Amino acid sequence: MGNNRVRYRIHSRTSKAVAINNPVLDTEGLPRFTAIRAEHIEPAIDEILADNRRQVEAILASAVPQPTWKNLIEPLEAINDRLRKAWSPVAHMNAVVNNEALRAAYNACLPKLSEYYTELAQNARLFRALGTLRDSATFSRLDRAQQQTIDHALRDFRLAGVALPAREKARFKANAQRLAELAARFEDNLLDATNNWQKLLTDPARLAGLPEAARYTARQAAARAGEQGWRLALDFPTYHAVMTYAEDRALRHELYEAWNTRASDAGPDAHRWDNHPVMEEILALRGEQARLLGLRNYAELSLQTKMAPSTDAVLEFLEDLARRSRPQALAELAELQRCARDAYGLDSLEAWDIGFYSEQLRRRRFQLSAEDLRPYFPIDGVLAGLFAIVERLYGIRIAARGGVETWHPDVRFYEIRDAEGLLRGQFYTDLYARANKRGGAWMDECRVRWRRAEGLQTPVAYLTCNFTPPAQEAPARLSHEEVLTLFHEFGHGLHHMLTRVDWPGVSGINGVPWDAVELPSQFMENWAWERPALELFARHYESGAALPAEFFQQLKAGRNFQSAMQMVRQLELALFDFRLHLEPQPPTAARIYQLLDEVRERVAVLKPPTFNRFPCNFAHVFAGGYAAGYYSYKWAEVLSADAYARFEEEGLFNPQTGRAFLESILEKGGSEDAMTLFEAFRGRKPSIEPLLHHSGLTA
Known part of the structure; x- marks a missing residue:
């Protein structure tokens, strides 16, 4: 055990010297974004993977036959943390400052990384060592987070095919590599089609x-x-x-x-970046992976790491919400059609008319446009207000910090400290849309909290959005919808950064079931609807005047405008994704659209034109980790609405309630069962009633 630690420390000192020439290998501090070039990436990843493989053998030699947390788990965490920290800025830059050379280097590394992680998860000696540790007397003396780390690792070994015969194990590994390549190709095709x-x-x-x-x-x-x-x-x-x-x-x-029609066989760039063959191969390989593990379909495989107990439970949950919301959605659509016909003379409402006439109807009903609100949400004011809200809720302080390397001039860097001044987390913000940046909004990990022998590693996050950039001399001004997006992503960031868990496998968002991970993000959105919170930041960018009371009343009155139409759209996506992964045979492109039509027939109130190729740009499912998991948004929304209901009952800024949410949810990460944590905060199992109430739907 001692020799192994010495070898690792020697290597760490050596890597610092090498890092002078290759910034990707310099993983001790924050990433050196301005120094990283495409030519640095593959050599650095090759070196780390080769060294990790040597380290795994050394760890096994040290840990067998008496594995402990100290001689098995800690050194494994060390080598994999270094790899994560090297790859994190590479993957992030590929998403936000994409170029041909960077993409080529990124894609060259994907199969190598997939091979390494699958090889690690199929290592029977490691699996047996973990099992020996799990069955030993020392296991009971570990804390709950350590026990959960081991239990999750054993589960993940099984789900990676560690127990398969050699031939099936090799097939599983090859499939995993290919799936990583296909996910990247799906996103590349979509980005190229969007940019073109x-x-x-x-x-x-x-x-x-x-x-x-x-x-x-x-x-x-x-x-x-x-x-x-x-x-x-x-x-x-x-x-x-x-x-x-x-x-x-x-x-x-x-x-x-x-x-x-982006990245499809239709539209202005038909067939140029067609994702149909990519989707077909992805779905076929996912199905094969599930069958290799003895499961009937990929949906069953997906649920192995989620809260939902069965595929039937997911379908019943989604279909129940559809039954509750579709009648109101049909009524909302009928109202929109009447408005377009009677007020504007439009006889036939097409898909490209929905957004426009919905905005006209909103203006007529509430005497307020989304653009009327934008001057009251200048970006710096919204950020200051967001920080003030979480400071009041959780007793933390957030401040900007300069002198940090970034990947673009728009990027800013911040630190979070607790009431005693101790550093809890750090984060980058990259908020504006630009060319060669992936669309959407997301939070991702740069560094994970980990208590190393050298000291505590502070968690660091990337917070990425695609807002309208500043115009002329005026600051960027957000729509209220963009304010909600920012609050949402910051909720994810708080989950990552405020964790008190010291072990990377269950620290922050790690180890949290996918259908619970949206709880903190959706939860944070609620404050953007409340007058006491808006008073902290909703001020006109020129005059400084507060948001007028009538604007707030109209905003609040319109909160559930077309909420049922929005609900059935999300249910359409969730059911389509889930049914797609329940298929007993690999679906062809034709079957993909047949399934989508079947779901729309049952749930949707809007039927898009035949040229619509939505699946070809459904990146959440084909490239973003939500496969057979898109239902998670609605599943977690039940949790988030019910959690927020406690604040409605006890006070929006009640410090005791805020501390309870911090200690029960945000600080615990994946260290305990998600339902156990929710019940610890709420005092009971979740209820669907707050979601129905907040969505403007009757129970």
Whole structure:
């Protein structure tokens, strides 16, 4: 055991010297983003993987026949933490500053990483050593987080095929490598298709209705290309602005078709980056992986690490919500159709009309547009308000810190400290849409909390969004929907950064079931609807005037505007994803759309046009870890709504309630069963009633 620790420490000192020439290998501090180049990536990963393989053999030699936490788990955590820290900035940069050389290096490493992790998880000697530790007398003397780490590891070994015969084990490993490559290809195709589409407008009349910020962004894009006019792209802020505000129906139709046929066999770039064969192969390999493990389908495999007890339970949950919400969704759609016909003379409401006429109806009913609110949500004010809210809830302090290397000039860096001034976490924010940046919003790990022999490793997060960037001299101003997005992602970040768990496998979001991990994020959104919270930050970017009372009343009154239509859309996606992974045979492209049509027939109230190729850009499921797990958003929303109901009962800023949520949920990570943690906070099992109430649905 002692010799093994010496070998690891010697290597750590050696790697620091090597890191002078290769910044990817410098994993002791924060990532050196400005120094990392594509040519650094593959050699660094090759070196770490080779060294890790040597270290695994040394660990086994030291731990067998008497494995302990000290001689088995700690050194394994050490080598894998170094690999995570080396790969984290690479994967992140590939998502936010993508270029051809970086993508090539990233994709070259994926099969190597997949091979390593599968090889590690199929190592029968490691599995036996873990089992020996689990069955030993020392196991009972470990703390709950340590026990959970071992139990999760044993489960993951089984799910990686450690017990399979040699031939099946090799097949499982090859499939895992191929799946990693296919997920990256799916995202690459989607990014390329998104970046490729551009449209230059020279007639200002075609921009009628668009907000000034969207016009400015389009004008700047044209100027950068040396053109006169307005250049539209498929970044989400532009797409959303056109679909919501553009009076030009033909323009809305054109963008709708371009957006919903990305990476497919249809639309303006038909067949160029077609994801259909990628999807077919992904689904076939996922099904084969499940069958190799003796399960009937991939949905069953997915649930092995989730809260939901069975595939039937998931289907029943989703279908019950659909039964409760579809009648109201049909009524909401009928109202929208009447408005479009009676007020605007539109006889037939098409998919590219929904966003526009919904906004018109919202204005007529509530005398308020989403754009009316935007001046009251300047980005710096929203961040300050968000920080003030969590400071009051959890007794923490958040402050910006300069002098930190980043990957783009827009990026900012912050630190979280507790009431005693101790550092609890750090995070980067990258908030604006730009070319070569993956769409959407997400939180990801840069560093995981881990109590090493050298001291405590502070958790570090990436918080990424795609908001409309600043226009001219004015600051970036968020829509209320974007405020909700920021609060959501920061909830994930708090879960990662405020953990008190010292072991990486169950620290922060690690080890948390996928259908519970959205609890802290959805929970945080609630404060963006409350007057006492909005008073902390909703101020006009020029005058400093607070959000007028009538605006707040109209905002609150519109909270559940078309909420049932939104509910059935999410249920449509969740049921489609889940049924797709229940298929007994690998679905063809035709079967994918047949399944989607069947789900829509039962749940949806809007039927898109035949050219719609939504599955080809459903990255959550085909590249983002939500396979047979998209239902998690609604499952966790039951938990988050019920958790928030306690604050409604006891006070939005009640410090005792905030401390209880911090200690029961945020600090515990994956160290205990998710339902046990929820019941510790709520004092009972979750109820669906708060979700129905918050969604404007009758029980």
